[in-house]
Amino acid sequence: RKEVEQDPGPFNVPEGATVAFNCTYSNSASQSFFWYRQDCRKEPKLLMSVYSSGNEDGRFTAQLNRASQYISLLIRDSKLSDSATYLCVVLRGDKLIFGTGTRLQVFP
Amino acid sequence: DGGITQSPKYLFRKEGQNVTLSCEQNLNHDAMYWYRQDPGQGLRLIYYSQIVNDFQKGDIAEGYSVSREKKESFPLTVTSAQKNPTAFYLCASSGSLNQPQHFGDGTRLSIL
Numbered sequence: 147r148k149e150v151e152q153d154p155g156p157f158n159v160p161e162g163a164t165v166a167f168n169c170t171y172s173n174s175a176s177q178s179f180f181w182y183r184q185d186c187r188k189e190p191k192l193l194m195s196v197y198s199s200g201n202e203d204g205r206f207t208a209q210l211n212r213a214s215q216y217i218s219l220l221i222r223d224s225k226l227s228d229s230a231t232y233l234c235v236v237l238r239g240d241k242l243i244f245g246t247g248t249r250l251q252v253f254p
Numbered sequence: 255d256g257g258i259t260q261s262p263k264y265l266f267r268k269e270g271q272n273v274t275l276s277c278e279q280n281l282n283h284d285a286m287y288w289y290r291q292d293p294g295q296g297l298r299l300i301y302y303s304q305i306v307n308d309f310q311k312g313d314i315a316e317g318y319s320v321s322r323e324k325k326e327s328f329p330l331t332v333t334s335a336q337k338n339p340t341a342f343y344l345c346a347s348s349g350s351l352n353q354p355q356h357f358g359d360g361t362r363l364s365i366l
Binding site for chain 1 (some may be wrong): 279287289293295296297298299302304312342344351352354355356358359360
């Protein structure tokens with residue numbers, strides 16, 4: 147079993163839709179959590195950190211459920227430019243553990 | 255502008271050849287990392303360094319070597335012992351080990 151698991155998708159949604167991704171992690175000692183965005187053939191870029199109380203940044207909302215060991219990312223009012231792969235990332239000890247990503251495709 | 259610079263963008267390796275990938279950062283970050291990404295797989299950690307003159311093996315260090323002689327620089331050498339070097343190599347840095355990492359734009363390595 148992978149330490150960080152994501153549904154690879156793709157999620158195909160129309161512009162303006164709301165879409166949510168989940169990610170599960172297996173190691174309860176994981177300390178910090180992040181969502182990164184990666185465009186095709188580009189480097190990952192930090193989208194947002196995930197805090198225990200949940201946090202929002204514009205159209206993006208991240209939540210953490212430590213009891214169930216999952217993290218979620220909600221994107222409201224999807225834009226064409228949101229099309230990318232979203233990586234769930236967990237900090238365990240001194241290492242970041244990356245999920246394989248969920249691909250999102252927003253169509254007109 | 256502050257950032258992480260990787261070079262070259264594309265690199266080709268011949269059989270039996272060692273090649274070195276460059277990574278430079280001007281963010282004054284202490285920690286630097288090298289990852290490898292293969293199609294359909296998550297990033298895998300090759301080596302990381304918390305401070306100058308110190309580095310640790312990641313999950314897939316075999317066939318690779320690094321040095322950290324300067325805070326700004328963390329070059330990765332892909333040796334001839336790495337039998338499957340074709341991949342997208344990403345360098346990252348962070349202020350410390352428990353902070354989010356920021357990535358360079360990567361080097362694509364292929365075998366001739």
